[in-house]
Amino acid sequence: MIIVALDPPFGHLGDLNFIDIVEKTKHRVQGYKIGLSLLLEHGLKSIIMVKEKSKLKTIVDFKLADIGDIEILVAERVFYVGADSIIAHGFVGIEDALEKLAKYIHAHGKELILVVSMSHRGSIKYIDKHFEELVYDALEIKAHGLVVPATRPWLIRKAREIVGNKVKIYSPGVGFQGVKPGLALCSGADYEIVGRVITRAIDPSQAVDELSKAQLEEVIKCRGLQ
Numbered sequence: 001m002i003i004v005a006l007d008p009p010f011g012h013l014g015d016l017n018f019i020d021i022v023e024k025t026k027h028r029v030q031g032y033k034i035g036l037s038l039l040l041e042h043g044l045k046s047i048i049m050v051k052e053k054s055k056l057k058t059i060v061d062f063k064l065a066d067i068g069d070i071e072i073l074v075a076e077r078v079f080y081v082g083a084d085s086i087i088a089h090g091f092v093g094i095e096d097a098l099e100k101l102a103k104y105i106h107a108h109g110k111e112l113i114l115v116v117s118m119s120h121r122g123s124i125k126y127i128d129k130h131f132e133e134l135v136y137d138a139l140e141i142k143a144h145g146l147v148v149p150a151t152r153p154w155l156i157r158k159a160r161e162i163v164g165n166k167v168k169i170y171s172p173g174v175g176f177q178g179v180k181p182g183l184a185l186c187s188g189a190d191y192e193i194v195g196r197v198i199t200r201a202i203d204p205s206q207a208v209d210e211l212s213k214a215q216l217e218e219v220i221k222c223r224g225l226q
């Protein structure tokens with residue numbers, strides 16, 4: 001279960017190479033995540049192109065952290081061009097912020113994914129101190145998903161314990177940031193977000209194959225299927 005993070009620069013391909021990467025990986029992954037760097041390089045058309053070429057879940061990740069009214073302005077624009085989901089920070093809180101964004105997103109049949117911890121070490125100092133409260137906030141506003149890092153599997157297990165099957169868990173940190181493919185899935189994540197191991201590979205399609213195989217092997221091992 002892979003979401004590809006399309007962050008430039010890419011591997012050896014040409015200018016519009018993120019589309020080549022989509023073409024080469026779309027049959028084996030569950031969706032794509034588009035961040036600010038891709039949008040600044042190729043504009044809103046990058047969202048349109050990824051959605052049109054892949055027909056898969058297209059997640060826009062600007063890690064919104066603003067008052068609700070302004071977050072909605074961003075959501076409006078990216079949903080208009082075909083995005084399915086948007087990622088926002090949980091730490092801005094519910095009142096006047098996430099409650100407004102969530103209401104807008106639900107009214108438009110789209111998905112809100114909340115960041116409740118991050119994969120880098122700095123997350124421990126502030127964000128992780130409020131991890132459980134952020135997960136409960138996500139439940140309160142009926143978020144579709146959470147970003148919980150693969151680098152801290154115990155947080156994935158905790159989040160899963162709290163949300164049950166109501167909320168999807170997306171885990172970055174696999175590959176380039178050091179976590180073995182499949183470990184986050186074994187801890188309860190639904191998807192592993194993977195960027196550079198795929199986007200900087202000479203052959204992105206082979207990179208995805210290898211990742212899927214490694215995920216499967218790990219999951220078979222941890223679920224005791226062999």
Ligand code: BMP
Pocket residue numbers: 005006007033035061117118119120147149172173174175176177193194195196197
């Ligand atoms: P990579 O596999 O190349 O390390 O990319 C990870 C992706 O996940 C990047 O797009 C990054 O913005 C994102 N991400 C992360 O690495 N850690 C987090 O805590 C949250 C993220 O969205």
